[in-house]
Amino acid sequence: MTASNKKRAIFLDRDGVINVDNGYVSVVDDFEFIDGVIEALQRLKDKGYLIVVITNQSGIARGYFTEEQFHTLTEWMDWSLVDRGVELDGIYYCPHHAEYGIGKYKMDCECRKPKAGMINEAVQELNIDITQSILVGDKVSDIQAGLVAGITTNYLVRTGKAITTQGEELATAIYDDLASAVETIQ
Incomplete structure (x- = not known):
């Protein structure tokens, strides 16, 4: 497949970029879209x-919370966006944590950011041109x-975690x- 057939993408963190980070958001009642996000997604x-x-x-x-609860909330978020004219092209998540995980979730995986497993999987599955793509997050990882x-x-955006010095150094820009x-994306 040639590079011209590949698509450009915006990779977005969820908590702190799309929704208010109320800490371990897992149910609809705790999910609140950040002001202006839906319109921003429509523009993208x-x-x-x-x-x-x-x-x-x-x-x-x-x-x-369980993976099933995560999927229920994710389905609600996805349909809420579709109802407003925004169809997400992919949703990737990492349920693991090497230090604090329990049972099968306690592992050092390739998907947990700061590793690139979720991005790499999306690039392959969705035929993404990584060189024309952008990432928006709220933290260094x-x-x-x-x-x-x-x-x-x-x-980096200021709607989530506090911006650190390391974040300022690594980010292309902070909004x-x-x-x-x-507004700045062509």
């Missing part, structure tokens, strides 16, 4: 980007995953939220 679609969510979900590993995967444009980042 209009600009021709695939939208791919990549999210660490250590709450599953820690036993705070998001940016590190983008860099490891070969993404050269990695943005108040996804909506302001989208």
